[in-house]
């Protein structure tokens with residue numbers, strides 16, 4: 001419908017500061033929120049402050065991103081200095097030193113020969129970038145028939161068209177039409193009958209990776225470009241990879257010349273412990289890793305894609321003045337984000353935060369599993385500083401029970417995250433043991449009070 005002159009004209013009135021209608025909130029129940037808003041106005045270390053002056057313990061690192069905690073001086077200083085010194089440099093055909101330094105630093109944290117880093121602004125952009133690199137790689141490598149992408153049921157790969165195509169969350173796909181073709185999906189690995197209350201990796205489920213052989217037989221290896229999985233599936237309930245599962249995927253991908261992408265948007269940067277990535281933690285080498293969140297610890301939006309040398313080198317052929325990859329963003333490697341990234345990496349290193357995850361993991365594991373036996377709790381899962389408590393759904397009201405836990409936790413000064421009827425926990429890596437105790441004593445009383 002064409003806009004009439006009157007609707008297109010600007011409104012001539014000052015917007016009311018307390019009008020919440022203009023902002024269409026992402027992945028939120030807008031109407032419910034706007035009736036009773038929950039606002040954060042500041043944050044420091046492990047806590048947020050609300051607009052009514054309450055301190056809230058952050059058990060989720062924001063949305064799995066604030067791995068070094070909040071308001072950390074090194075990052076604050078680096079960002080303010082950078083914005084004064086060089087606020088922006090064109091990302092195409094120009095550079096600035098910090099983005100090269102950050103790429104080198106990130107590359108050293110990646111496993112194997114994932115030596116080349118492409119910068120984006122989010123996890124979704126990292127995923128779409130990785131999928132495009134995989135498709136383009138087969139093209140430059142003389143295998144242009146490899147166009148099919150394989151994801152997994154219950155996978156979350158952000159919200160770009162590429163990401164929702166390979167993603168396996170029905171609600172994220174069903175409204176968005178006919179763009180989502182040329183993909184197939186592996187089965188998910190979640191099975192409470194076999195694996196309930198497993199600590200770390202479940203024993204049952206490696207065989208589910210063999211479904212990739214069925215997909216290869218169905219479509220032909222020569223049509224398949226890449227397989228993308230989260231080593232630990234986050235958004236759909238925190239699902240740990242069964243023992244041997246990732247290894248098997250690697251084996252089948254290698255056998256058929258398929259690129260294996262690990263989406264490490266939530267797992268990279270110390271979340272699982274001791275190592276930067278889950279790939280290294282599980283000792284399985286992908287061809288591409290996607291990242292975001294912990295790269296700048298949530299301070300300035302930034303994502304990255306780490307690419308194996310053999311893929312990068314395949315593009316570096318032909319005339320030297322030719323653009324090798326027709327892809328990039330105005331803000332790829334933005335100077336302020338790069339400064340935030342460097343200061344974040346410094347903080348991880350100076351405070352030994354990846355090692356700290358490993359040290360705290362057993363204490364965390366015991367604390368999470370201490371909730372076993374509480375009403376409604378049907379499974380508990382953990383790895384590194386990740387925990388999940390799955391509750392039985394109220395019949396006909398999936399998500400209601402966990403959302404009630406979220407609201408009650410918030411009232412009691414605890415920020416948790418829920419997905420379906422699973423409570424997901426992923427605190428900043430600076431958490432102390434007494435703060436771990438606080439999370440689980442609050443959660444225990446919240447769960448006992450649920451309908």
Ligand code: PXG
Nearest residue numbers: 063122123124156157158234235263265266
């Ligand atoms: N891949 C994975 C594996 C993710 O977890 C994305 C891609 C997309 O990232 P961006 O930056 O475009 O949002 C994600 C994002 C949750 C939660 O509570 C998880 C995400 C985002 C918000 C909430 O599980 N993951």
